[in-house]
Amino acid sequence: MARLSERNPASAPGDWYVDRRCIDCGASREAAPGLIVHRKGKSVFARQPANEEEERAAWRAVLVCPTASVGTEGHRAQPADLFPQELAPGVYRCGYNAESSFGAHSYFVRRAEGNLLVDSPRHVGKLVRKLEDLGGVSNILLSHQDDVADAHRYAKHFNARVWIHEDDARAAPYATDLLRGGEPAEIRKQLLAIPVPGHTKGSVVYLLEETYLFTGDSLAWSHEREGLVAFRDACWYSWSEQRRSLAKLADHRFEWVLAGHGGSVRLPAEEMRARLRALVERM
Numbered sequence: 001m002a003r004l005s006e007r008n009p010a011s012a013p014g015d016w017y018v019d020r021r022c023i024d025c026g027a028s029r030e031a032a033p034g035l036i037v038h039r040k041g042k043s044v045f046a047r048q049p050a051n052e053e054e055e056r057a058a059w060r061a062v063l064v065c066p067t068a069s070v071g072t073e074g075h076r077a078q079p080a081d082l083f084p085q086e087l088a089p090g091v092y093r094c095g096y097n098a099e100s101s102f103g104a105h106s107y108f109v110r111r112a113e114g115n116l117l118v119d120s121p122r123h124v125g126k127l128v129r130k131l132e133d134l135g136g137v138s139n140i141l142l143s144h145q146d147d148v149a150d151a152h153r154y155a156k157h158f159n160a161r162v163w164i165h166e167d168d169a170r171a172a173p174y175a176t177d178l179l180r181g182g183e184p185a186e187i188r189k190q191l192l193a194i195p196v197p198g199h200t201k202g203s204v205v206y207l208l209e210e211t212y213l214f215t216g217d218s219l220a221w222s223h224e225r226e227g228l229v230a231f232r233d234a235c236w237y238s239w240s241e242q243r244r245s246l247a248k249l250a251d252h253r254f255e256w257v258l259a260g261h262g263g264s265v266r267l268p269a270e271e272m273r274a275r276l277r278a279l280v281e282r283m
């Protein structure tokens with residue numbers, strides 16, 4: 001629960017607030033864009049929710065926050081069915097972001113060929129039951145070593161295969177399938193694992209149906225800059241490698257960037273490619 005006694009005074013007056021324990025992971029800003037904003041190294045409410053839809057966004061911010069820093073003074077009932085949040089047909093944001101992954105977003109995909117979990121949320125009974133209702137998880141796709149969170153518990157619960165690149169595999173000794181080398185690998189039809197060394201040596205993005213690109217911490221959308229971004233300050237392996245990796249990514253077609261940290265976006269494939277090339281130029 002958020003701590004009223006530690007309410008950040010920079011948060012807009014009113015019932016909803018963010019406390020000072022915020023670690024600035026950015027997850028709440030993606031859950032409630034425009035409502036929760038960045039100020040002086042923390043997230044705060046820019047204004048109070050003005051309608052039911054914005055109130056649902058604020059509640060989503062409560063559920064994504066890994067430090068439980070988002071709260072309300074009012075005694076409102078939390079709406080049901082906030083997460084998993086369907087972003088596109090059968091593609092969901094999981095919510096319940098883990099502090100161990102610095103609040104990274106994770107995703108669930110429902111498909112007849114078998115459902116996917118991309119990176120891992122906290123292992124929360126409420127979410128586990130929802131994923132059971134949606135058909136369970138057959139494959140867990142880990143983007144890199146930092147965002148594994150509770151993947152081992154989901155793997156055990158759903159008896160799922162777990163994929164990670166061998167260069168980051170120390171973070172997931174329970175992985176069943178190791179990706180090797182630098183070339184894309186087909187996990188199944190219409191699902192590619194594309195190594196993108198840079199953020200970490202073993203970073204991987206996953207491309208589903210030439211449409212959905214799950215990017216971990218290698219690539220994201222910035223609502224503030226209205227462009228694709230990569231995180232130089234959080235590049236743990238090699239910035240020049242990351243630039244090379246993202247340049248190669250422009251060979252692939254995709255419309256969605258679904259990021260671990262930072263924003264997600266849908267754009268026409270050609271515009272996405274042009275924006276990716278522009279990012280590589282800036283890097």
Ligand code: SF4
Pocket residue numbers: 018021022023024025026027028029042043064065066067068069070103
């Ligand atoms: S999700 Fe929580 S910790 Fe992360 S930026 Fe928002 S308020 Fe801060």
